[in-house]
Amino acid sequence: MKNKSKISLLMMVALFTASCNTDRMGDLKEGNEVADLKSSVSSDSSKPIPGQYIVVLNDGVLNANGLEVAKSTDGGKESYERNNNVLLSKMRSNEEGLKLGIDNQKISSVFGNALEGFVAKNLTDADVELLKKDSKVQSIEQDYLVTLLEKPAEETIASKAVTGQETPWGITRVGGAGNGVGKTAWVIDSGIDLDHPDLNVNTQKSKSFIGDNNPDDGHGHGTHVAGTIAAINNDIGVVGVAAGATVVSLKVVNSLGQGSPSTWVSALDYVYVNASAGDVVNMSVGAPKNTAVDATLLKVAKKGIKIAVAAGNSYDNANNYSPARVNHANIYTISAIAQGDFWTYFSSYGTCVDYAAPGYKVKSTSKNGGYHVDSGTSMASPHAAGVVLLGSPTADGSVKAAYWEHDNVNYSGNYGATNTYSLSHYRYDKDGTIDKIIHR
Ligand SMILES: [Ca+2]
Ligand SMILES: [Ca+2]
């Protein structure tokens, strides 16, 4: 990953250098910056995991077959895991499991709260056909390996907070830091640095869904998201929108920035049982349309839990991606602006988008007690999550078109208020409705 990003950076710098003449030496420096940005917000890519599928059963199938999930939620994570393990072992047993015609040992994980279903590995085409025809099965969908983002370069993570707290521009733009103490945000991401001095993490409720039994952040992305929502108002580092709110790590992305929609379904199933109305969930993740992800998210939203979702970084219609495309009064799909309220060149758009929020050069907390600057709709969504956590959001202004083009050979444009070049193309909110900027 890191090597690949360095190579592409070098290639771009080389190309920029070749296209620059001496009158435009100023562009060379900007070219470096553009290449950095391109690598840090590289478009989400996804590829099918052969044989791995998310199978959703019709509501009530578990109960009708003696597989009802114990509903006790005492102890939060412990009771969830206990109940889940009982369901998994029953589903995998030939005697107690559903008679689906497949080898029940192929069932690798189960969910039974928001939705009923399971994830299966190593399914053959014949298995898939069998499940499609089964009247107990509502849907069967391919699972994906999604590469969400490049890992922040280690050297860009400042290891310690400088003395004196800074208020990042995005926090100011959405109305400044409010008091989030006592409120809870659930972060479905790469984990959260559990002992970061600028975050209040509930480690009891935090849980990994990627098999490492460790909700700590090996990447940096989830900690960055958590800090924008809720970094503590103290005398170090940064401050979040809902300063001091409790954050819960729900880890679905590994240290390489990879994850799968199947684990998002499991994390949402966990939220459905353990979160309370008024809590907020942040999902800065995205994949091709997936009805299991969408259906689970809707169940959570209908329970009164609010969810902020990133629109995506591919300058594409967000209606083609899950969970960005899901609409509900409690679901906020968020596009990204730069300073000056300009549309970021990478932000996806679409009728599912509810608000825009700051998502360019955002400073926040990072792994290992550090801090780093990052860009993406991943950074915009947690600004909205913080606003929503504090109460009913309002809007202040709307996004402006950004003049910007990057074609790997030449670039020109007026990005934001500070950099002026000759104009060629421009990027803007192209879905027909200009996004309002969320504000508390
Ligand atoms: Ca702080
Ligand atoms: Ca929407």
Ligand SMILES: [Ca+2]
């Ligand atoms: Ca729009």
